[in-house]
Amino acid sequence: MTIQHTVVFRLAHAPGSPEEAEFLDTAQATLAGIPGVSAFSINRQVSAKSDLAWQFSMVLADQAAYDGYNAHPEHVGFVEGRWVPEVVAFQEYDFVAR
């Protein structure tokens, strides 16, 4: 069953800063290219009822594709090298059709 994997997050960088844009551009270039990832998108979170500012969303065909993404060296490297030092708050959600 198709899984929509998402994470909503806030960066340490100032909104509108070059550092923010570079983080998002690098995420797009790195994560969208990992095998099994489709429909990768970066969205702005605009509800005042959350203080998180961005969302990554992607679709994975099944749990095997999900596990492959999680274990992929490009994903692990991005998490260790960029996500951990630059993201100050986040929440993951995964969605499947009812």
Add this chain to the structure above:
Amino acid sequence: MTIQHTVVFRLAHAPGSPEEAEFLDTAQATLAGIPGVSAFSINRQVSAKSDLAWQFSMVLADQAAYDGYNAHPEHVGFVEGRWVPEVVAFQEYDFVAR
């Protein structure tokens, strides 16, 4: 700009119960028909990293459509009559394209 309005939530009802199914069916029937709402969907939240279990997602064409949905009597009535008494935890997020 198109807005994806979402809420992730957990019900007071037991997972798999008739009360859960009836709540979700009523939400679908009530909310999906409100003018301006498109792509209404109910999704199961399956990440163990959140204790919320369901998501409502819909697309609204712009802020005016969003405001119209929020103020619509069918929405207000659902919130007061069903959401408040039956939902024990929730988080809203609204997304727009980067």
